[in-house]
Structures are given as C-alpha cells and as structure tokens.
Amino acid sequence: MLNYIWLAMVVLAVVLGGINGRIEEVTKAAIDAAGGAVTIAIGLIGVMALWLGVVKVAEDSGLMKLLSRAIAPVLKWLFPDVPPGHPAMGSMTMNIAANLLGLSNAATPLGLKAMQDLESLNKAPGVATNAMCTFLTINTGSVQLIPATMIGVMAAAGSKAPTEIIGTTLAAGVAALAVGVAVARLLQNLPLFAVRRQEPEARPGPPASEKPGEGA
Amino acid sequence: MASRLIDVVSTWAVPLFLVAVPVYGAIKKVKVYESFVEGAKGGVQTAVRIIPYLVAMLVAVGMLRAAGAIDLMASALDPLLSRIRFPSEILPLAIMRPLSGSGSLGIVTELVSTYGPDSFIGRLAASAYGSTETTFYVLAVYFGAVGVRKTRHAVVAGLTADVVSLLVAFLVCRLAFM
Structure with a gap:
C-alpha cells in the first residue's frame, strides 16, 4: 500500500513541480526534508531513552x-x-x-x-x-x-x-x-x-x- | 471545572510517574539505576532505526508541498464537499493534516488569525486539527521502529479515521457554533 502511495506522492510532486515551474523548490524541499528527518530522529533519542528507562524499571518491578x-x-x-x-x-x-x-x-x-x-x-x-x-x-x-x-x-x-x-x-x-x-x-x-x-x-x-x- | 481537573492531571502525570515507578521498583528490590540505564539504551537504537522510514516519508511530503500539490488537491475536492456546504477555506488544512504536523499547524494558525479565533472557520479548523494526528508521520515512525514494511490495512484505516474526524468536526461545529 505505502509502495503505491509513496510512488504517487513523488511522481505527482515532480510532475506538478515541473508544470508549476517550481521544480527547484521541489529539489530543495527533498534535500531539506531528508536532513530534517534525521534532526527529528536524533531529537527523539533523549525522550526515548528516558521513557524506555522508566518502563524498564516498571517491568523489572512487576508493575x-x-x-x-x-x-x-x-x-x-x-x-x-x-x-x-x-x-x-x-x-x-x-x-x-x-x-x-x-x-x-x-x-x-x-x-x-x-x-x-x-x-x-x-x-x-x-x-x-x-x-x-x-x-x-x-x-x-x-x-x-x-x-x-x-x-x-x-x-x-x-x-x-x-x-x-x-x-x-x-x-x-x-x-x-x-x-x-x-x-x-x-x-x-x-x-x-x-x-x-x-x-x-x-x-x-x-x-x-x-x-x-x-x-x- | 472538569477541564481544570484534567489540566492538573496532565501537569502532574509525568512527574508523579517518574517518581512513583522508581519508588515502587526500590520497594520491590529492583536496582533502579541499573535497570533504568539498561532500558534507556534502547532509545538510541530505536531512534536510529526509524531514520530511513522518516526520510522516505518526509521527503515525499516535502516535495508534494513544494510542488503546490496541497492546493491542487484541495481545489479538486472542493466541488464534492461544497455540496454539503463544507467551507472551502478548510480544505488545504484537511489535505495537509495527515501529511505534515508543522505544515497543518501553520495553516490553522493562519486561518485562526485571518477569520478570528471565535469565528466558525477558526473553531472548525482548531477542532479538525485537534481531533486527528499526522497519520503518515505516525505510520512511518511506528512501523519504522519495528522494521515493518508491509503495512497491510493500516493506511486505509488511518485515512478513514481522518476523513471521519473532519466530517464529524464539521457537523458538531455546525450544531455548536452556528
């Protein structure tokens, strides 16, 4: 399912970007989003670690x-x-x-x-x-x-x-x-x-x- | 009154949880510090594991937005939804909501300031935003954390819920605010 949706999103974006004359913006958005995804994931490490740590204590104690x-x-x-x-x-x-x-x-x-x-x-x-x-x-x-x-x-x-x-x-x-x-x-x-x-x-x-x- | 109570609960839930769990653990003779650190190790792995999924999703969404696809899809839907007198001002938000959290927050904020926070459009926008999550982001992150690539019916179920939340928000807002 996501295979098709993802493909459709990318194809639509490039075709539309071409028609609308916004292909440079599309390129920039792709590069920026790729970097942004890593920023989001790295930002998750701290809270992830915090909650997984507490949950581990809850598990070990039988809670x-x-x-x-x-x-x-x-x-x-x-x-x-x-x-x-x-x-x-x-x-x-x-x-x-x-x-x-x-x-x-x-x-x-x-x-x-x-x-x-x-x-x-x-x-x-x-x-x-x-x-x-x-x-x-x-x-x-x-x-x-x-x-x-x-x-x-x-x-x-x-x-x-x-x-x-x-x-x-x-x-x-x-x-x-x-x-x-x-x-x-x-x-x-x-x-x-x-x-x-x-x-x-x-x-x-x-x-x-x-x-x-x-x-x- | 009830909302005040819930407010207090959400303010205190995290600190209480953070103290209650280790205290209970200590009572049960768990070495709480060691146990915490052991669990926390998983944080790094999980965050790193979702990166490829997140890159794939956010790149596709970012490209769509930059190409102007949101407005195009909104105007394609307009004739359909204007039959139930759904305000076309809300449509870009409706399209953006499942795709991008920050993008849709920007649209709501703009709608609220343009039409006024106590206007029908403002309230509908806020209700529609608050009653659903960024479906594609959640799909990417949650399935990414366990390496699931075949998502089966999750996309359809999630998007159905998005459509229902939008339509019900419209109906309820009409009843409440018109």
Whole structure:
C-alpha cells in the first residue's frame, strides 16, 4: 500500500513541480526534508531513552505486568491476539493514557515501545500484525481530553472563549477512533490485506520475556 | 471545572510517574539505576532505526508541498464537499493534516488569525486539527521502529479515521457554533 502511495506522492510532486515551474523548490524541499528527518530522529533519542528507562524499571518491578493484567479485560476485545499479561498490554495502555492527557513527548516513546512488544508476537517479521494495525489506528487518530496546542493557538489569537473547542474536538476524535478501529477490524480479514505465508494462528505461550534485541 | 481537573492531571502525570515507578521498583528490590540505564539504551537504537522510514516519508511530503500539490488537491475536492456546504477555506488544512504536523499547524494558525479565533472557520479548523494526528508521520515512525514494511490495512484505516474526524468536526461545529 505505502509502495503505491509513496510512488504517487513523488511522481505527482515532480510532475506538478515541473508544470508549476517550481521544480527547484521541489529539489530543495527533498534535500531539506531528508536532513530534517534525521534532526527529528536524533531529537527523539533523549525522550526515548528516558521513557524506555522508566518502563524498564516498571517491568523489572512487576508493575507492567500488574498494569497489563488490570487493563486486559478492556483491551482484550480490541487486541484478541495479545495474551493478557503480555508486556504489550502495559505499554499500549501507557501510550493511550499519555495520548489522552496530551503528553505527546511521552506518548511516542511509549507507543514505539508498545510496537516493539507487539513485534515479539509477530510471526511474519516485516509484515504488520492485526494488533499493530489496530494500535496504529488508535494513534493516527487523536482523542485528547484537553487539546492544549489548539487552546494555546486560540488564546494567542485573542479568543474570548478558547476552551469552547474542547467538546467539538473530543467528539470528532472519539467518532474517528470508533470508526477507524471498526474499519481496521473489518479490513484485517480481507484477502487483499492478508498476511502472506500465513500459518494457523497458534496461541503464543506464556507472556514473552523481555526481548531487547527484537528483529528489525 | 472538569477541564481544570484534567489540566492538573496532565501537569502532574509525568512527574508523579517518574517518581512513583522508581519508588515502587526500590520497594520491590529492583536496582533502579541499573535497570533504568539498561532500558534507556534502547532509545538510541530505536531512534536510529526509524531514520530511513522518516526520510522516505518526509521527503515525499516535502516535495508534494513544494510542488503546490496541497492546493491542487484541495481545489479538486472542493466541488464534492461544497455540496454539503463544507467551507472551502478548510480544505488545504484537511489535505495537509495527515501529511505534515508543522505544515497543518501553520495553516490553522493562519486561518485562526485571518477569520478570528471565535469565528466558525477558526473553531472548525482548531477542532479538525485537534481531533486527528499526522497519520503518515505516525505510520512511518511506528512501523519504522519495528522494521515493518508491509503495512497491510493500516493506511486505509488511518485515512478513514481522518476523513471521519473532519466530517464529524464539521457537523458538531455546525450544531455548536452556528
């Protein structure tokens, strides 16, 4: 899917850039974006390390397992392939909580940790699992109790009631989340999106132990 | 009142978490410093691993923006969405939102200052921005962190959610602010 979308983006950009006489800007944008991507990734190292460090303490003390057991009844129907008590349940819960509170600095590292925990259940490395796609849909949507960035923009522009948008933002976010997850669950069984070289879904055994060097 | 409470919670969540986890660990006889450092090592690897995915995505998005594709796509969608009286001012934001976080933040800020923060357009723009994430960025980073290249139905599900959030933001804003 991304193969086609990515190709379409690049082709469209060059063709349009040529027509609009903006081909030099397109070239410059490509070079700048490549450098910018590295800046973003390097900037992530610090917060990544911070949150992965704290999460490791939570894992070693058994806190993650407690959390995943506690939340399993809620997340079980969203992620039927993830065994209760698996570390992925804990890290997904923390990511979702951080998103709800609008703590994006914490949400991304915790989300990436959750992806790595989900990867430990993946039987076809390089191919997304159903749980990953559902989790991704939760993260590409945004349900925030307080949309702090937007309230800030409204306040800065001199709004008389900058918090008026809390309700509308939340309603749209929740609707998008519900539909997105439903769509993800419907599509996962279509042949078009099937996992190639699929084997009968064997239930993974006891909660997988830590795998710091998960396959890339 | 409720928003004040949530405000307090989001202010205190991180510091409380950062102190509660090590304290609990210490009670459970975990060597907290060693354990923290062990976990933190993963930060560098993860950040480095997402670089190729991020470069691919951000380069494509950057080229599209520079070529003027956002406005083109917006005007292509306009006749379709004007049937439900969707304001065409919002369309560039709608196209930009899943592609670029900083790009769409720029558009919202401009819309809010042009039309006024308490205008219908301003509020719709803010609601639409806040109710979704930068889908392609999230896809690149999250899947990049685990080396997933076959993303299956994630793109379709994510973009469907984006469209729904935009349309519901429009409907709810009409009910609330018109």
